[in-house]
Amino acid sequence: MSLVIPMVIFMQQRMAEAGNKVDAKAMQDYMKTEQPFYGVKQPARKAIFKQAREHTKIDNFENYRRLVLWLWSGENREEQYLAMDAAEYYKAFRTLDAFPIYEEMLNEATHWDTVDKIASNLVGPLVNEHRELEAKLIEWRTSENMWLRRASLLAHLKHKEDTNVQLLEDTVLVLAHEQEFFIRKAIGWVLREYAKTNPDYVRNLVVQHDDRLSALSKKEALKALSFTS
Secondary structure (H helix, E strand, O other), X not given: OOOHHXXXXXXXXXXXXXXXXXXXXXXXXXXXXXXXXXXXXXXXXXXXXXXXXXXXXXXXHHHHHHHHHHHHOOOOHHHHHHHHHHHHHOHHHXXXXXXXHXXXXXXXXXXXXXXXXXXXXXXXXXXXXXXXXXXXXXXXXXXXXXXXXXXXXXXXXXXXXXXXXHHHHHHHHHHOOOOOHHHXXXXXXXXXXXXXXXXXXXXXXXXXXXXXXXXXXXXXXXXXXXXXX
């Protein structure tokens, strides 16, 4: 039996022991989901993950993949959070080979709490390092899955001076017509972050496409700038 299975069981058991029903219900209500929670907040979850690492060493890519996906398939939401924690922690395995893992997670994600972290912290760095993956972002922006469309924007979130500006602009404009709140918010968010690197570009983009961008997107995009539209 893989050592990863006992590691996952260890974390599940500790989460169950540390869980709080009142907090679990509050978390479930906040995320507006039927998925159950243990009711374990981030500091306690991080401590449990640290304990698990002390007992089991993840020393090859296959065990990394197993750990991330077994946690991701867990019944409770915090297991998905642990999957993202693990995926991000083991930096040596965040290679091009890991991209299918992250894409699988995105395809199964159901809300911003998981989508945003996967897109910005896991997919984004890989895209920055392996620009051939930009083809995936182009594919995602026309997906029927709204969360993949959001991910096609947020993958650029932390690229700063390495941002592929043309791809970002094209993606913003492809999605600018959408009525979906989470898309409009993401457009504004990614532009606001890029404005910290290139404020003139974002200012000009908002002015040039004033009639195409939603009020929400423009408001968010201009928060980092010294004027309002």
